[in-house]
Amino acid sequence: MFQPPNVSTGTSMRVLHIIGSIDPAAGGPTEVIRMIIQFRPPGHEAEVATLDHSGAPFLGAFPFRIHALGTEGASWYSPQLIPWLRNNLDRFDGVIVHGLWEFTSLAVLMVVAGRKPFFVFPHGMLDPYFKRRYPLKHLKKWFYWVLVQYWVLRTASRVMFTTELERDLATQSFWLWRWNPMVVSLGADPPGLQGDELIPALYQRFPELAATDERRRYLLFLSRIHPKKGCDLLLQAFARAAPAHAELHLILAGPDPTGMQPQLKRIAEQSGVADRVHFPGMLQGEAKWAAFALCEAFVLPSHQENFGIAVAEALACARPVLISDQINIHPEIAADGCGLVEPDTLEGTLRLLQRWLALPLAERLAMGQRCKDTFARRYDIRSNSAIILRTFESLQAQSSKPRSPEANREAN
Numbered sequence: 001m002f003q004p005p006n007v008s009t010g011t012s013m014r015v016l017h018i019i020g021s022i023d024p025a026a027g028g029p030t031e032v033i034r035m036i037i038q039f040r041p042p043g044h045e046a047e048v049a050t051l052d053h054s055g056a057p058f059l060g061a062f063p064f065r066i067h068a069l070g071t072e073g074a075s076w077y078s079p080q081l082i083p084w085l086r087n088n089l090d091r092f093d094g095v096i097v098h099g100l101w102e103f104t105s106l107a108v109l110m111v112v113a114g115r116k117p118f119f120v121f122p123h124g125m126l127d128p129y130f131k132r133r134y135p136l137k138h139l140k141k142w143f144y145w146v147l148v149q150y151w152v153l154r155t156a157s158r159v160m161f162t163t164e165l166e167r168d169l170a171t172q173s174f175w176l177w178r179w180n181p182m183v184v185s186l187g188a189d190p191p192g193l194q195g196d197e198l199i200p201a202l203y204q205r206f207p208e209l210a211a212t213d214e215r216r217r218y219l220l221f222l223s224r225i226h227p228k229k230g231c232d233l234l235l236q237a238f239a240r241a242a243p244a245h246a247e248l249h250l251i252l253a254g255p256d257p258t259g260m261q262p263q264l265k266r267i268a269e270q271s272g273v274a275d276r277v278h279f280p281g282m283l284q285g286e287a288k289w290a291a292f293a294l295c296e297a298f299v300l301p302s303h304q305e306n307f308g309i310a311v312a313e314a315l316a317c318a319r320p321v322l323i324s325d326q327i328n329i330h331p332e333i334a335a336d337g338c339g340l341v342e343p344d345t346l347e348g349t350l351r352l353l354q355r356w357l358a359l360p361l362a363e364r365l366a367m368g369q370r371c372k373d374t375f376a377r378r379y380d381i382r383s384n385s386a387i388i389l390r391t392f393e394s395l396q397a398q399s400s401k402p403r404s405p406e407a408n409r410e411a412n
Contacts, residue, residue, distance in 0.1 A: 005183070013392060014045040014091060018108065019098040021075070022050045022066065022340040023058055025255040025282060027224055028309045029098045029123045035189050036096075037064050039385040047092075049085070051078045051103065077103045085111040094118060096160075097152070100125040101144060105152045117157040117395045119182075119388070124306025126170035129326070133303075138173075145174055157395055158182040160388070163328040164309040184388055185329075186307050187381030190289070190316040198290035205287060206280045209294065215247040219353070220311050220319075222283065225256040225264070229326060230301035230344055235264050237301075237349040239271035245357055248276065254290060255282040292317040296364065297356055301342075301349040302327055315375040315378035318368040324353040332378060338371040 017037070022030050037046040051070040052059065058064055069080040085107055089095075095118035097108050112118050131138045141149075153159050159179040161167035167181050203210040209218075219238070223229050231252060238250045250273075252264065261279060268274040283291050292298070298314035298321045305311075305327040312329075314321050321339035324332055325348075333339040341357050342348035359367075 006089060012043045013093040013389070013396070014047070015040075015097045015100060015211065015389065015392060016089075016092040017046060018050075018095060018104050019046045019048065019100040020051050020104055021050060022062070023056070024049060024061070024284065025224075025257065028307070029121070031309050032121065032123070032186055033098060034062065035187070035381045036388060037384045039382045040389055041386050044389050049081065051081065055215075081107045084112055089116060093396060096121060096388075097156075099123055100149055101141060106148050109148055109152050109155070109316065113152070113155045113261065117392065119158045119160050119391075120153055120156045120179075121160045121301070121323055122306075123168075124166060124304065124328075126173050127166070127304050127306060128169055128172040129304035131173050142174070144336065145176070150174070150176060150178075153177070153179040155178065158391060160184060162186050163192055163332075165328040165331065166306045169328075182224075182391065185378055185384050186309060186312065187379035187384050188309060188312040188316045188375070189381055190375075196293050198286045199294055202287055202290035202294065208278060209251070209280070217245070217248050218251055218295040219248065219322075220251045220291055220298050221300065222251075222252065222253045222288065222291060222298065222313075223300060224253050225252065225260050226258055227260065228303050229254075230303055230349065231260060231264055232267065233301050233344070233346050233349040234299055235267050235277065236271070236346055237353055238243070238277070239273050240350055241357065242273050242276060242354040247350070248279065248357070249297065250276065251278045251280065251291060253280050253283045253288075288313075289317065292319055295319060299352065300324070300327065301352065303344045312375065312379040315371040315379060318372045320356070320367040320371055322356055322365065324348065332374070334376040336370055338367055338374045338377075351398075 017033050019029060019033065024030050033048060038045060047065045047067065049067045049069060052068045052072045053072045054068040056068060059068055067084065069084055072080045089111060095112050095116055097104060100122055108118060121406050146387050156179060161170065161181055161183050162185055164183055167183055171177055178205045221234055225231055242248055268277040292314055298319050300308060300311060301324045303326050307329060311321050311323060311327065315338060317363060321333060323333060323341055324344035325337060325341050326344045330341045334341045340352055342352045
């Protein structure tokens with residue numbers, strides 16, 4: 001893993017984050033931005049530019065300055081972004097672009113490239129899973145790749161990958177590629193309160209979770225309700241495992257951007273487990289941490305995940321993770337013994353549940369302790385976000401050094 005020099009220029013730096021949408025329901029990139037900004041080293045400031053409309057209700061939930069440059073009814077294009085960047089770029093020492101395939105990439109290529117150092121966070125969007133799963137969309141992406149996206153990645157100061165596996169897989173999506181990679185893990189921001197203290201408030205919001213039987217056990221899925229996440233596999237596997245474990249319940253928590261929840265409810269009803277499957281919707285803040293405290297294990301049989309913020313959050317709460325081998329931190333999870341890993345198939349997901357349910361209590365508790373150790377060593381966002389921003393400091397320090405006579409002669 002790349003480790004930038006532990007330097008500090010002593011100067012105040014201001015970093016601009018650019019993203020298509022900062023809507024929390026859109027997934028992990030929003031949480032990444034929030035954590036990077038919240039745990040920035042002293043002397044750094046940050047702002048965010050998005051294509052969200054200024055009237056979006058979620059904008060007020062963030063404790064940092066957001067420039068919402070979108071127009072109502074348009075999500076991909078904004079006529080305001082390029083002029084705004086031209087007028088404001090000089091206020092910033094560096095730029096971080098989150099995501100690919102958006103108008104934001106074109107704007108960065110036109111305004112930022114060559115003027116300021118900038119990083120690109122693909123957030124898993126270069127994973128070859130999408131090439132296999134959506135071949136027609138991949139053909140369309142080739143046009144944007146050749147005209148814009150390839151050049152953005154090629155001219156970026158760093159292309160940020162969250163795991164070595166994500167970095168390596170990214171080279172398989174397009175045969176035409178060139179970039180300067182850097183691997184920096186993400187992480188999580190655990191709450192100040194103990195999770196057990198938050199559970200009563202969760203019960204008040206969702207009384208169906210309040211157990212009348214003290215033996216009730218919960219497994220937790222917390223992510224977008226989306227086919228990519230393997231929700232249907234998890235529900236079918238749960239239906240098979242549930243008859244032998246009458247006390248076992250499943251929480252499927254998260255936003256439902258594709259309208260998949262009715263299908264999942266039908267599966268639960270047809271399988272006879274509807275009274276043991278709970279859909280509390282998207283959980284944020286204390287409700288989210290209470291759900292982690294309530295469960296005995298976190299389950300995510302996703303078909304593709306460049307990192308998995310929720311996996312790190314579970315580890316922070318000492319909850320073992322049952323994940324597929326398509327989540328890019330699965331080698332570390334398996335090596336550290338803080339979870340179980342199986343293929344992203346129905347059979348693999350069923351094995352995840354069966355292996356977990358067969359473990360003695362002592363081994364489950366020991367695995368939970370290893371989760372805390374892994375989180376502290378690998379996924380504490382306080383240290384990982386500092387690495388990202390110190391890299392900007394390093395680039396700034398290098399650019400401010402006078403060139404040697406030899407370098408000047410080579411340039412001439």
